Amino acid sequence: MSNPNMTRDLSADLVKLYRANAHVLADNTGEILNMQRQDALEDFMRLGVPDIKNEDYKYTRIEDYLKGNYDVEFTNDPFKVNLREIFKCDIPELDTHVVLVMNGFYYHDNNLSDLPEGIIVCGLNEASVRYPEIFRQHYGRYARTANDGLIALNTLFAHDGVFVYVPEGQRLDRPLQVINLSFSFRNLRITRRNLIITGDNATCNIILCDHTLSAHSYVTNSLTEVYAGKNARFDFSRMQNENSISSQITHTFIHQEENSVVSSNTISLHGGLIRNNFYSRLNGTGCENNVYGLFLGDDNQHIANYTLINHATPNSTSNQLFKGILDDNATGAFNGKIYVSRNAQKTIAYQKNNNLLLSPTARMNSKPHLEIYADDVKCSHGATIGRLDNEAMFYLRSRGISEKEARQLLMYAFADEIIGKIQVSLLRDRIIDMVDKRLRGELACCSNCDLRFG
Amino acid sequence: MLNIKDLHISIEGREIIKGIDLEVKAGEVHAIMGPNGSGKSTLASALAGRELLEITKGHVTYLGEDLLDMSTEDRAKKGLFLGFQYPVEIPGVSLVNFMKTAVNEQRKFHGLEPISASDFLKLMREKQDLVGLHTKLTNRSVNEGFSGGEKKRNEIFQMAMLNPKLAILDETDSGLDIDALKIVANGVNKLRTKDNATIIITHYQRLLDYIIPDYVHVLYKGKIVKSSGKELALELEEKGYDWIREESK
Numbered sequence: 084m085s086n087p088n089m090t091r092d093l094s095a096d097l098v099k100l101y102r103a104n105a106h107v108l109a110d111n112t113g114e115i116l117n118m119q120r121q122d123a124l125e126d127f128m129r130l131g132v133p134d135i136k137n138e139d140y141k142y143t144r145i146e147d148y149l150k151g152n153y154d155v156e157f158t159n160d161p162f163k164v165n166l167r168e169i170f171k172c173d174i175p176e177l178d179t180h181v182v183l184v185m186n187g188f189y190y191h192d193n194n195l196s197d198l199p200e201g202i203i204v205c206g207l208n209e210a211s212v213r214y215p216e217i218f219r220q221h222y223g224r225y226a227r228t229a230n231d232g233l234i235a236l237n238t239l240f241a242h243d244g245v246f247v248y249v250p251e252g253q254r255l256d257r258p259l260q261v262i263n264l265s266f267s268f269r270n271l272r273i274t275r276r277n278l279i280i281t282g283d284n285a286t287c288n289i290i291l292c293d294h295t296l297s298a299h300s301y302v303t304n305s306l307t308e309v310y311a312g313k314n315a316r317f318d319f320s321r322m323q324n325e326n327s328i329s330s331q332i333t334h335t336f337i338h339q340e341e342n343s344v345v346s347s348n349t350i351s352l353h354g355g356l357i358r359n360n361f362y363s364r365l366n367g368t369g370c371e372n373n374v375y376g377l378f379l380g381d382d383n384q385h386i387a388n389y390t391l392i393n394h395a396t397p398n399s400t401s402n403q404l405f406k407g408i409l410d411d412n413a414t415g416a417f418n419g420k421i422y423v424s425r426n427a428q429k430t431i432a433y434q435k436n437n438n439l440l441l442s443p444t445a446r447m448n449s450k451p452h453l454e455i456y457a458d459d460v461k462c463s464h465g466a467t468i469g470r471l472d473n474e475a476m477f478y479l480r481s482r483g484i485s486e487k488e489a490r491q492l493l494m495y496a497f498a499d500e501i502i503g504k505i506q507v508s509l510l511r512d513r514i515i516d517m518v519d520k521r522l523r524g525e526l527a528c529c530s531n532c533d534l535r536f537g
Numbered sequence: 538m539l540n541i542k543d544l545h546i547s548i549e550g551r552e553i554i555k556g557i558d559l560e561v562k563a564g565e566v567h568a569i570m571g572p573n574g575s576g577k578s579t580l581a582s583a584l585a586g587r588e589l590l591e592i593t594k595g596h597v598t599y600l601g602e603d604l605l606d607m608s609t610e611d612r613a614k615k616g617l618f619l620g621f622q623y624p625v626e627i628p629g630v631s632l633v634n635f636m637k638t639a640v641n642e643q644r645k646f647h648g649l650e651p652i653s654a655s656d657f658l659k660l661m662r663e664k665q666d667l668v669g670l671h672t673k674l675t676n677r678s679v680n681e682g683f684s685g686g687e688k689k690r691n692e693i694f695q696m697a698m699l700n701p702k703l704a705i706l707d708e709t710d711s712g713l714d715i716d717a718l719k720i721v722a723n724g725v726n727k728l729r730t731k732d733n734a735t736i737i738i739t740h741y742q743r744l745l746d747y748i749i750p751d752y753v754h755v756l757y758k759g760k761i762v763k764s765s766g767k768e769l770a771l772e773l774e775e776k777g778y779d780w781i782r783e784e785s786k
Contacts, residue, residue: 473588478625478679481585482639482695483613483646492638496629496678 094131113211130232142416210246341367380413544595616702722747
């Protein structure tokens with residue numbers, strides 16, 4: 084049973100935590116970050132941590148994952164270690180610009196000397212001080228704290244993360260790979276905040292990987308704001324790979340101007356709780372927005388995806404496709420919404436969620452939702468929850484393929500539709516391999532991350 | 538090779554096959570004919586190991602072993618092949634990958650190393666040519682978007698790839714035009730040796746114009762009511778199944 088007092092207590096504790104450390108945050112972060120904290124505080128005090136009476140969180144008992152004793156690092160000093168010695172991404176062929184982020188802090192020694200002229204990649208806090216004009220234009224403009232306590236909470240505690248700026252007409256030559264590491268000797272509460280600006284006619288491709296590097300519990304509240312200018316192309320792949328006792332809440336806000344194309348692809352491989360919120364606003368005509376996700380859950384994991392695609396202007400297209408495979412006692416949720424405003428005529432918007440349950444105790448809740456105020460649109464939504472196809476199993480086995488291998492082939496085939504949409508081919512190959520191993524129940528971790536404890 | 542003794546099969550408590558005896562030896566081609574609903578497909582899929590079917594009585598030995606004791610995949614690995622009446626579409630699994638997995642599982646079973654990429658491609662090409670299966674189909678998902686004829690050709694292609702000892706072809710001729718029928722029959726005939734055997738299940742006689750059976754059996758209401766040489770098929774063609782119905786009254 085949900086205890087309404089619990090979220091209230093948890094929320095009160097978080098407010099207390101903020102108040103006790105407000106001066107540390109203020110001393111260590113730039114003015115623009117600090118300017119938004121007061122509103123965020125008021126919003127959070129009003130909204131609190133969402134409970135299951137909140138329609139958007141009805142399938143996810145978020146408070147269960149957020150409560151407990153956690154340390155918080157308000158400053159970036161505990162580790163003066165060489166991160167490159169602790170962590171090496173073992174996709175050596177992956178030709179990317181790499182930046183590391185540790186416990187929400189941009190690593191001081193990221194080497195980005197070969198970025199193309201004019202493109203900025205740096206820590207969020209640093210950017211707020213060094214590039215205040217650009218920063219002010221975008222920071223907190225897309226992530227509204229008034230509607231969701233967790234967004235308010237992120238803005239309240241925001242201190243660092245990654246800042247990316249690709250100016251008008253520029254092109255990031257190789258993908259930028261952001262590796263978020265969680266590493267501590269105690270349980271840790273982490274806040275991450277990213278801001279990505281792709282100017283008019285600019286192109287940018289970002290790969291985001293999340294890893295927990297020790298057997299501690301991490302509760303991460305991560306928020307990314309993305310601006311895509313006119314004709315901009317932005318491609319975003321995220322791999323979520325955390326241990327079973329960690330929880331991750333992500334919010335991705337995408338703001339698109341005329342004729343821009345933005346795709347995001349989120350592969351949730353592992354984690355105790357994964358809750359992803361996707362908000363897209365198609366603010367100019369002729370936009371294309373694609374939101375794809377694949378989630379694989381077993382044990383007692385809970386994976387929830389929430390979307391809100393807002394067609395604010397005419398002639399845009401959006402596609403949502405989320406696919407999940409759940410085994411054991413894993414639970415999942417999809418709560419997706421397409422909103423078409425009155426003047427967004429000629430909108431094309433699709434939403435689909437397909438789920439495969441492998442055990443009788445796995446559970447999935449799917450709630451597709453359309454809200455349409457324009458009259459000349461083409462929209463569809465659909466959800467399925469099913470098991471592996473017996474006929475297909477028999478067919479494969481009748482050719483000598485073992486039951487285990489046949490299941491593997493069918494599960495992989497199910498997942499392939501999403502993986503096939505990953506544009507960076509080496510990353511795609513790597514994810515194919517990881518998903519394959521994950522579906523076989525083998526460790527699907529990168530190099531030195533251990534996922535199975537806890 | 539295959540020896541069926543007093544086989545009874547039920548689906549959800551309803552008896553479909555009501556006591557069948559059949560012996561198939563290496564090198565033989567048997568045709569099982571019969572009107573719709575006589576139990577032909579039930580028999581075929583029971584031999585391949587379909588789970589929903591309940592064997593209530595009887596024995597089947599295959600190559601000296603108890604067939605009913607084996608899993609579906611082990612039957613296949615030991616050389617039993619079922620050509621499906623309705624081949625299943627499997628989105629996301631490419632035909633190439635499917636066949637490679639199947640060939641390698643079979644090789645593993647026989648203690649062989651996985652097939653090399655070049656040998657596999659060679660094998661694919663050779664067998665594709667045999668049944669005229671276009672390369673654009675082998676790169677697609679299994680049976681997805683295939684026409685009826687392409688699906689049936691694909692069954693014979695898979696049979697050629699796996700080189701079975703006993704092939705059971707369930708209504709492989711249904712839905713085929715005469716040219717496709719010839720190609721399918723030609724494939725079957727080319728694969729025929731003195732060491733393997735084929736059971737052809739069909740409603741019509743016309744496939745038997747191209748694949749000459751050694752024996753023809755008529756299955757009616759779950760029993761084999763008539764067995765004879767190939768001339769029985771012609772007699773059936775001429776007189777129709779009403780003749781059997783009359784006789785078995």
